[in-house]
Amino acid sequence: xxxxxxxxxxGSGDRKSLTLKAIEVIQTCDMIVGYxxxxxxxxxLIEDQEIFSTGMKKEIERCTKALECAREGKKVAMISSxxxxxxxxxxxxxxxxxxxxxxxxVEVIPGITAMNLGAAALGAPLMHDTAIISLxxxxxxxxxxxxxxxxxxxxDFVIALYNPRSNGRPHLLxxxxxxxxxxxxxxxxxxxxxxxxxxxxxxxxSTLKDFNDxxxxxNSIVIIGNSCSFISNNLFITPRGxxx
Amino acid sequence: xxxxxxxxxxGSGDRKSLTLKAIEVIQTCDMIVGYxxxxxxxxxLIEDQEIFSTGMKKEIERCTKALECAREGKKVAMISSxxxxxxxxxxxxxxxxxxxxxxxxVEVIPGITAMNLGAAALGAPLMHDTAIISLxxxxxxxxxxxxxxxxxxxxDFVIALYNPRSNGRPHLLxxxxxxxxxxxxxxxxxxxxxxxxxxxxxxxxSTLKDFNDxxxxxNSIVIIGNSCSFISNNLFITPRGxxx
Numbered sequence: 001x002x003x004x005x006x007x008x009x010x011g012s013g014d015r016k017s018l019t020l021k022a023i024e025v026i027q028t029c030d031m032i033v034g035y036x037x038x039x040x041x042x043x044x045l046i047e048d049q050e051i052f053s054t055g056m057k058k059e060i061e062r063c064t065k066a067l068e069c070a071r072e073g074k075k076v077a078m079i080s081s082x083x084x085x086x087x088x089x090x091x092x093x094x095x096x097x098x099x100x101x102x103x104x105x106v107e108v109i110p111g112i113t114a115m116n117l118g119a120a121a122l123g124a125p126l127m128h129d130t131a132i133i134s135l136x137x138x139x140x141x142x143x144x145x146x147x148x149x150x151x152x153x154x155x156d157f158v159i160a161l162y163n164p165r166s167n168g169r170p171h172l173l174x175x176x177x178x179x180x181x182x183x184x185x186x187x188x189x190x191x192x193x194x195x196x197x198x199x200x201x202x203x204x205x206s207t208l209k210d211f212n213d214x215x216x217x218x219n220s221i222v223i224i225g226n227s228c229s230f231i232s233n234n235l236f237i238t239p240r241g242x243x244x
Numbered sequence: 245x246x247x248x249x250x251x252x253x254x255g256s257g258d259r260k261s262l263t264l265k266a267i268e269v270i271q272t273c274d275m276i277v278g279y280x281x282x283x284x285x286x287x288x289l290i291e292d293q294e295i296f297s298t299g300m301k302k303e304i305e306r307c308t309k310a311l312e313c314a315r316e317g318k319k320v321a322m323i324s325s326x327x328x329x330x331x332x333x334x335x336x337x338x339x340x341x342x343x344x345x346x347x348x349x350v351e352v353i354p355g356i357t358a359m360n361l362g363a364a365a366l367g368a369p370l371m372h373d374t375a376i377i378s379l380x381x382x383x384x385x386x387x388x389x390x391x392x393x394x395x396x397x398x399x400d401f402v403i404a405l406y407n408p409r410s411n412g413r414p415h416l417l418x419x420x421x422x423x424x425x426x427x428x429x430x431x432x433x434x435x436x437x438x439x440x441x442x443x444x445x446x447x448x449x450s451t452l453k454d455f456n457d458x459x460x461x462x463n464s465i466v467i468i469g470n471s472c473s474f475i476s477n478n479l480f481i482t483p484r485g486x487x488x
Binding site for chain 2: 024096097242
């Protein structure tokens with residue numbers, strides 16, 4: 001369909017974590033819009049489609065361009081890493097659509113997020129109720145993040161931390177850990193996955209007491225267990241009441 | 245690779261929500277194990293593979309059979325709907341592996357869950373921190389579920405409810421709603437998606453005050469916004485601090 005913008009989650013892992021639908025949209029669109037690095041991940045799927053890519057922090061420019069081109073009659077694919085609907089580009093695009101482009105048809109194609117790829121690499125840590133929290137305070141006040149960490153830990157949720165550490169805010173993960181440790185046992189399992197689902201994937205299994213935040217970078221996902229989680233044979237498992 | 249069990253998430257939507265990796269494993273294994281209805285979803289991908297399927301509530305029997313056959317030398321694919329690692333079969337299989345089958349190699353292949361497909365259909369409700377809670381009290385005491393609902397609502401999380409309603413426990417969704425409404429405004433958006441990602445998908449957009457729990461069944465996912473979420477032009481959006 002022409003005159004349409006697809007927001008395509010390309011997954012956080014390698015090529016094989018893409019869905020059939022994502023590949024179909026990329027291969028049949030007229031134009032691909034995205035952050036440079038994400039376009040590189042799918043370069044071999046692109047034939048003669050027009051490409052519009054920009055660097056980091058140009059999100060709104062990219063979103064506006066994608067909507068303008070769809071309005072002009074193109075079938076546009078906006079590429080988002082992971083799932084476009086989880087801390088991705090679906091939000092700003094749909095906000096822009098609501099305010100300035102109500103006539104443009106938009107469809108979100110979900111992808112596999114870092115949390116799900118990371119969990120699969122660690123074992124089965126997400127088998128019970130889970131709170132997903134981003135530690136990035138670029139777009140969210142730290143007080144809000146702290147409040148959510150408190151409640152997630154007090155509610156005995158498994159906790160998945162996105163954007164757990166960057167050069168600009170290396171100390172936030174330690175602060176998050178201290179808040180969580182007020183409510184969870186110090187021997188609670190912690191799993192860290194760098195580059196989940198990619199060839200250079202790296203795993204670390206530890207506990208709230210012992211994990212080293214130097215193992216963590218921007219490309220990591222951190223998963224902290226609930227009160228029933230355990231590590232056995234290098235597998236991080238959160239049980240769910242089955243009698244084994 | 246022989247002597248290996250793959251736990252394959254086939255996504256919660258239609259064929260196009262499968263990943264390339266899931267399809268590759270299904271097509272190259274010797275044996276497929278799963279709940280009858282899930283096997284039907286992928287029937288056309290199966291050639292001459294052996295099939296072992298059973299009905300509901302036979303989970304542990306299926307898991308044990310899958311591990312036994314992998315131990316005997318087969319390449320086995322255990323099919324799980326959605327993502328095997330989210331309230332799926334990855335947990336019990338890895339628990340069994342840890343206790344009785346430490347020699348069997350197991351790999352989890354993640355899939356797209358109902359939450360992500362449902363969110364994509366509704367707009368962009370999961371753009372900020374989200375708590376995932378199952379309302380099924382078959383394997384979890386209701387007091388634990390209530391405690392998590394309290395904390396998720398008090399922490400201003402977006403809340404995604406799995407297993408929101410069944411014939412055996414039709415009243416739990418109302419009780420969950422009442423707990424959440426103690427902490428969230430009554431005009432907070434609520435989105436309900438039945439059969440997310442499938443042809444018969446149905447959407448309902450409403451609010452905590454007005455949503456009707458009769459719209460919800462076992463095959464639904466319910467998403468409740470945070471204090472910034474809004475509905476505009478039939479899109480459920482949770483903003484994330486971008487200046488639009």
